[in-house]
Amino acid sequence: xxxxxxxxxxxxxxxRVIDPIFLDxxxxxxxxxxxxxxxxxxxxLETANPVRSFKGRGTELVASLLxxxxxxxxxxxxxxxxxxxxxxxxxxxxxxxTVVASRSAPAVKLDRIRALGATLELVDGDHELARDRAAxxxxxxxxxxxxxSLDIETCEGAxxxxxxxxxxxxxxxxxxxxxxxxxxxxxxxHVLKARAPEVEVICVQPLGAPAMTRSWHERRVxxxxxxxxxxxxxxxxxxxxxxxxxxxxxxxxAVLVREASxxxxxxxxxxxxxxxxxxxxxxxxxxxxxxRDRFAGRHVVTIVCGSNVDLDAxxxxxxxxxxxxxxxxxx
Amino acid sequence: xxxxxxxxxxxxxxxRVIDPIFLDxxxxxxxxxxxxxxxxxxxxLETANPVRSFKGRGTELVASLLxxxxxxxxxxxxxxxxxxxxxxxxxxxxxxxTVVASRSAPAVKLDRIRALGATLELVDGDHELARDRAAxxxxxxxxxxxxxSLDIETCEGAxxxxxxxxxxxxxxxxxxxxxxxxxxxxxxxHVLKARAPEVEVICVQPLGAPAMTRSWHERRVxxxxxxxxxxxxxxxxxxxxxxxxxxxxxxxxAVLVREASxxxxxxxxxxxxxxxxxxxxxxxxxxxxxxRDRFAGRHVVTIVCGSNVDLDAxxxxxxxxxxxxxxxxxx
Numbered sequence: 001x002x003x004x005x006x007x008x009x010x011x012x013x014x015x016r017v018i019d020p021i022f023l024d025x026x027x028x029x030x031x032x033x034x035x036x037x038x039x040x041x042x043x044x045l046e047t048a049n050p051v052r053s054f055k056g057r058g059t060e061l062v063a064s065l066l067x068x069x070x071x072x073x074x075x076x077x078x079x080x081x082x083x084x085x086x087x088x089x090x091x092x093x094x095x096x097x098t099v100v101a102s103r104s105a106p107a108v109k110l111d112r113i114r115a116l117g118a119t120l121e122l123v124d125g126d127h128e129l130a131r132d133r134a135a136x137x138x139x140x141x142x143x144x145x146x147x148x149s150l151d152i153e154t155c156e157g158a159x160x161x162x163x164x165x166x167x168x169x170x171x172x173x174x175x176x177x178x179x180x181x182x183x184x185x186x187x188x189x190h191v192l193k194a195r196a197p198e199v200e201v202i203c204v205q206p207l208g209a210p211a212m213t214r215s216w217h218e219r220r221v222x223x224x225x226x227x228x229x230x231x232x233x234x235x236x237x238x239x240x241x242x243x244x245x246x247x248x249x250x251x252x253x254a255v256l257v258r259e260a261s262x263x264x265x266x267x268x269x270x271x272x273x274x275x276x277x278x279x280x281x282x283x284x285x286x287x288x289x290x291x292r293d294r295f296a297g298r299h300v301v302t303i304v305c306g307s308n309v310d311l312d313a314x315x316x317x318x319x320x321x322x323x324x325x326x327x328x329x330x331x
Numbered sequence: 332x333x334x335x336x337x338x339x340x341x342x343x344x345x346x347r348v349i350d351p352i353f354l355d356x357x358x359x360x361x362x363x364x365x366x367x368x369x370x371x372x373x374x375x376l377e378t379a380n381p382v383r384s385f386k387g388r389g390t391e392l393v394a395s396l397l398x399x400x401x402x403x404x405x406x407x408x409x410x411x412x413x414x415x416x417x418x419x420x421x422x423x424x425x426x427x428x429t430v431v432a433s434r435s436a437p438a439v440k441l442d443r444i445r446a447l448g449a450t451l452e453l454v455d456g457d458h459e460l461a462r463d464r465a466a467x468x469x470x471x472x473x474x475x476x477x478x479x480s481l482d483i484e485t486c487e488g489a490x491x492x493x494x495x496x497x498x499x500x501x502x503x504x505x506x507x508x509x510x511x512x513x514x515x516x517x518x519x520x521h522v523l524k525a526r527a528p529e530v531e532v533i534c535v536q537p538l539g540a541p542a543m544t545r546s547w548h549e550r551r552v553x554x555x556x557x558x559x560x561x562x563x564x565x566x567x568x569x570x571x572x573x574x575x576x577x578x579x580x581x582x583x584x585a586v587l588v589r590e591a592s593x594x595x596x597x598x599x600x601x602x603x604x605x606x607x608x609x610x611x612x613x614x615x616x617x618x619x620x621x622x623r624d625r626f627a628g629r630h631v632v633t634i635v636c637g638s639n640v641d642l643d644a645x646x647x648x649x650x651x652x653x654x655x656x657x658x659x660x661x662x
Contacts, residue, residue, distance in 0.1 A: 021359055026379035028352055032443065048357035048376050052605055112363065274383055274638040276605045307605040 004246040005152055006190040011159040018060040019089075022049050023160065027168055027301070032272040037285070038292045040299040042172065043273065044161060046306065047281070051112070053233075053306035055085035058157025058183065062146055063089035065153065072096060076146040077134035079127050079180075079233050080109025081306050082154075086146065087116035098143075100134040102126050106232060106278075106310045126227060128237050149181030149243045158184045162191025165301060172199055173298040176284030178305050179203035179212055179254060180234030182243035188303070189250030203247070203254040204283040206262065209235040213254040215244050230317060231262060233280035233306060261286035267318040269304070278309040279317070335577040336483055337521040342490040349391040350420075353380050354491065358499050358632070363603040368616070369623045371630040373503065374604065375492060377637065378612070382443070384564075384637035386416035389488025389514065393477055394420035396484065403427060407477040408465035410458050410511075410564050411440025412637050413485075417477065418447035429474075431465040433457050437563060437609075437641045457558060459568050480512030480574045489515045493522025496632060503530055504629040507615030509636050510534035510543055510585060511565030513574035519634070520581030534578070534585040535614040537593065540566040544585040546575050561648060562593060564611035564637060592617035598649040600635070609640040610648070 015023060026045040033041045046054035063086065066074055075098040076086055083099030090097045097118040101110060102125060113120050121137075123129050131147075138145035148154050165175065165188070175192060177185045189201040205213040208229030214222045221244055227235040247254075265282030269275045284302025288295050346354060357376040364372045377385035394417065397405055406429040407417055414430030421428045428449040432441060433456060444451050452468075454460050462478075469476035479485050496506065496519070506523060508516045520532040536544040539560030545553045552575055558566040578585075596613030600606045615633030619626050 021357075024355065026352075026357070028379065028381050031381065031446065045379050047605060048359065048379055050359050050362065115362065270607065271642060274378060274607045274640070276601065276607055309605070311602060 003249050004186065004190050005242065006155055006159055006187065006246070008191065008194055011156050011163060011191060014061055014156045015160050015163065017064050018057050018157065018160065022056040022060060024164060027164065030273045033268060036268055036272065037288045037295070039288065039295040039297060041288070042299070042301045043275070044165065044301055044303045045275070046161070046304055047277070051081070051085045051088050052308050053081040053085065054158060054161060054184065054303070055081045056088060057160050058154035059085040059089040061153035061157050062086065062151065063093050063095060066095055066144060067093040071144055073098070073141065073143040074146055075100065075134050075137045075141070075143055076148065077101070077127065077130035078148070079235065080105045080113070081233055081308060082148050083113045083118060083120070084109060084116060084308070087113055087118035091117055098137060100130045100137065102130055106308060106313070108310050109308050112308070126237070127235060149183040149186070150240045154183040155187040157187070159187030159191050161303065162188040166191060166195040170299070171196060172301045174200035174202055174295065174300045176202050176204055176287050176300060176302045178234055178280045178283045178303065179205040180236055180280065181240065182212060182247050184303070184305060186243060186246040186250060190246070193250045200252045201250055202287065203251050204287040205234060205254065205256055206231045206283070207256045207258055210256050211237050212239045212244065212247070213256050215239045216247055216251060216254040219248060229279070230259060230313070231279035231283065233278060234283070255287055255291070257283060257286040257290050261289045263317045264289060266314070270318060275304060276307055276309065276314065277304055278306045281305045281307065334580050335517065335521050336573065337486055337490055337518065337577070339522065339525055342487050342494060342522060345392055345487045346491050346494065348395050349388050349488065349491065353387040353391065355495060358495065361604045364599060367599055367603065368619045368626070370619065370626040370628060372619070373630065373632045374606070375496065375632055375634045376606070377492070377635060378608070382412070382416045382419050383639050384412040384416065385489060385492060385515065385634070386412045387419060388491050389485035390416040390420040392484040392488050393417065393482065394424050394426060397426055397475060398424040402475055404429070404472065404474040405477055406431065406465050406468045406472070406474055407479065408432070408458065408461035409479070410566065411436045411444070412564055412639060413479050414444045414449060414451070415440060415447060415639070418444055418449035422448055429468060431461045431468065433461050437639060437644070439641050440639050443639070457568070458566060480514040480517070481571045485514040486518040488518070490518030490522050492634065493519040497522060497526040501630070502527060503632045505531035505533055505626065505631045507533050507535055507618050507631060507633045509565055509611045509614045509634065510536040511567055511611065512571065513543060513578050515634070515636060517574060517577040517581060521577070524581045531583045532581055533618065534582050535618040536565060536585065536587055537562045537614070538587045538589055541587050542568050543570045543575065543578070544587050546570045547578055547582060547585040550579060560610070561590060561644070562610035562614065564609060565614070586618055586622070588614060588617040588621055592620045594648045595620055597645070601649060606635060607638055607640065607645065608635055609637045612636045612638065
């Protein structure tokens with residue numbers, strides 16, 4: 001694949017740096033999902049690791065490089081998963097991590113960032129304000145700012161998922177990828193277009209956070225004033241130009257889905273695959289639900305990219321209620 | 332490890348026969364579980380595959396052998412997971428599968444057995460009556476009877492989990508293994524005792540289905556008249572003598588746990604690891620909960636052996652209620 005910022009040789013080399021605990025994740029057919037979706041569905045499961053998302057692939061690269069450079073500190077903005085993964089990768093490498101997040105991020109993500117030893121700073125505002133604050137900290141303290149999707153290591157880490165997909169048999173007709181900042185989509189998409197160009201690369205974003213999808217369709221950066229989605233992991237407003245440029249080269253399509261489709265997708269993944277997922281991880285199933293004809297009879301892979309979700313909200317979204325009883329939360 | 336029916340060379344050879352989709356499953360620390368348990372905990376996750384349990388490892392061996400012999404049919408009794416896995420492995424190998432199960436087995440397991448093309452016969456009684464009926468069918472029809480835990484392939488398949496555990500770093504202090512018929516325990520235990528004898532092998536069974544554990548402690552087969560546990564996957568009453576003989580050689584201990592500990596274990600695996608599991612897969616966590624002092628400060632692996640659970644019962648057990656709304660179940 002020519003023209004993007006990614007390179008297959010570097011992605012292959014990344015596999016040798018990333019802790020194997022994040023690599024070679026399960027990829028399997030979920031036939032119980034298929035009657036409800038009208039197509040063959042395989043999941044690429046990125047949740048069965050210590051940080052419950054794919055982000056460790058990228059943070060392993062970043063932390064390894066920083067440690068090799070003799071760096072001592074790094075700061076990032078995070079919706080929650082990047083910060084958790086960076087804290088995990090930095091621990092043991094003598095790197096101090098500061099994570100800036102929105103006060104409205106899921107408590108489970110914030111709790112894990114703290115538990116992994118990072119300094120957590122909360123901002124009263126959304127992810128874009130957290131990005132601004134992280135940049136200010138980096139300038140003030142003179143430390144490295146890790147920018148998700150802009151920094152190539154975050155894309156290369158995600159791209160190792162693409163290598164695992166193209167090495168799998170049987171091959172697939174389409175891959176559905178959650179679209180937020182774009183690291184996952186451009187990384188996986190680059191490998192697919194380079195190695196299996198016949199596979200359709202479809203990015204999926206919530207209607208309530210459509211900035212990158214609109215930008216892709218109009219081929220120029222379009223920002224929005226606000227977001228309104230439960231899919232906290234992909235709720236950006238200001239696409240990064242260099243990432244959009246890559247996305248324009250590798251994506252075959254970018255689609256928007258309704259919140260109701262996301263919650264139905266979450267419920268289907270629980271009922272028919274036994275998987276608890278965060279909203280961003282249900283975007284692929286949501287896209288199938290909204291356009292069954294497009295996928296009918298085809299074999300589709302959806303990347304289940306994270307499972308860090310507050311359970312009270314989760315049960316509310318999928319239609320269950322959980323009574324909190326004394327003593328239960330402590331366990 | 333001398334004296335058991337298992338053999339390391341055969342177990343290594345088994346890895347070359349089993350579909351890789353069942354092998355090299357995730358093994359990772361779940362630090363979020365640890366404050367509640369007082370020890371380091373890693374999970375070996377056997378649910379991220381097309382049949383959502385470890386049983387595919389054994390049925391791949393069985394189906395491959397039968398297909399190689401020119402066999403056309405096989406019958407087994409199953410609490411649900413073996414039958415589902417056998418149906419999966421037989422499909423595409425031109426083998427007709429009949430599964431005999433208790434009418435009280437979880438609907439999700441029975442539905443998947445049917446969906447995978449097996450003939451399902453239900454008996455009014457428990458798993459031991461299903462075993463009797465399966466044997467009668469085998470005699471009458473002159474076809475192969477697959478007996479879980481007695482037939483060595485079921486133990487060898489499970490034992491490949493043991494190879495993956497001993498190859499992992501860092502090593503562990505103890506492994507907690509759900510004990511039912513005994514294939515999982517004797518298989519994994521054999522490899523651990525042969526390759527990492529310092530690791531404690533602890534079998535865990537419900538107080539409501541204690542036959543094999545009592546047999547292990549008294550060193551002779553003890554049967555019970557009934558079972559009373561939600562852990563349907565391990566609810567046997569009649570231990571198999573040859574399996575008990577192996578278990579006596581490889582297990583360091585066998586413990587019984589209360590139902591309340593199993594449900595707390597299920598709830599903790601959901602809340603702190605994001606994992607929906609069937610009751611049998613929570614036995615290890617239940618064992619830690621019941622004897623924290625024993626495990627304090629040690630590194631324990633628990634094998635999460637299956638996730639096929641009826642969600643209504645699951646939510647009832649963990650303390651959530653799920654309102655059924657029109658149209659939702661169809662999805």
